[in-house]
Amino acid sequence: MDLKGLYEELLKIHGKLEKWWPGSSEEIIISAVLTQNTNWKNVERAMENLKSKCESLENWTLLECVHMLREDLPSLIKPAGFYNIKSQRLIALLSWMKQYEFSIEKISEKSTYDLREELLSVKGIGKETADSILLYAFEKPVFVVDAYTKRLLKRLYNTEFKDYDDYRLAFENSIEQDVRIYQEYHGLIVEHSKKYCNSKPKCNSCGLNNSCFQAKYLQNL
Numbered sequence: 001m002d003l004k005g006l007y008e009e010l011l012k013i014h015g016k017l018e019k020w021w022p023g024s025s026e027e028i029i030i031s032a033v034l035t036q037n038t039n040w041k042n043v044e045r046a047m048e049n050l051k052s053k054c055e056s057l058e059n060w061t062l063l064e065c066v067h068m069l070r071e072d073l074p075s076l077i078k079p080a081g082f083y084n085i086k087s088q089r090l091i092a093l094l095s096w097m098k099q100y101e102f103s104i105e106k107i108s109e110k111s112t113y114d115l116r117e118e119l120l121s122v123k124g125i126g127k128e129t130a131d132s133i134l135l136y137a138f139e140k141p142v143f144v145v146d147a148y149t150k151r152l153l154k155r156l157y158n159t160e161f162k163d164y165d166d167y168r169l170a171f172e173n174s175i176e177q178d179v180r181i182y183q184e185y186h187g188l189i190v191e192h193s194k195k196y197c198n199s200k201p202k203c204n205s206c207g208l209n210n211s212c213f214q215a216k217y218l219q220n221l
Ligand code: SF4
Pocket: 155, 156, 196, 197, 198, 201, 202, 203, 204, 206, 207, 208, 209, 212, 213, 214, 215
C-alpha cells in the first residue's frame, strides 16, 4: 500500500471529512497558533474568549481585533496554555499580516513558495504551523506533517525521514496537488491516529492491520 493507497484506505475506514479544520480562514490562522502543544478543547475555549471579546468591537475584523488586543491577549487565550509565548507569536503573525491590511485575498495572491517563506520568517512560526495556515486558511497545496503523521508512517512502513520537508515531499510527490485532498488526507491521519494508532495502538480493530509493518511484526513475536 503506497501513500495514495493509504489515503483511499483511510477514506474507506472514516468516510469523507472534507475540509476538517473548522472555522473561517481568520479563525484558522489564530487557532493554528493556539493549538501548538495543547488539545483542541482548550483551543476552542480560548477562541470563544477571543470571539466574544471581538464581537463587542463591531468595526473590526477578528484579525484586526486580536492584533489590537495585545495587552489582553494572555488572559484571553489562557485556556490554550503557554499563553505568554502564544500571545507573542500571534502578535508577530498578525503584525506580518498588517502589511497586507489583514486581507486573506491579498495574501493568497502570493505564490505558495513565497508565502511559505514569509510565514517561516515570522518569529515562532514553524513548518507545521506555517503549512497548516497555508493549506487550511490560504488554500495552498502544501501537505501538513505532524507527530501523528510521523508515527503512522513509522508503524505502517517502518519508515522515518530526517527532516520535516522529506515527509511533506513524500506525500506531495505521491498525491496530485489538490488542496481538498491534502486537507482531507491530513484530517484522516489525525482521526485515525486518535482512534486507532495512538500511544496504545488498537491493531486488532484497525482496518490497516493487513498492510502494517508493526502489526505484522507484533504477530510474529
Ligand atoms: S495496525 Fe496498529 S500500528 Fe498499524 S496503523 Fe493500525 S493501529 Fe497503527
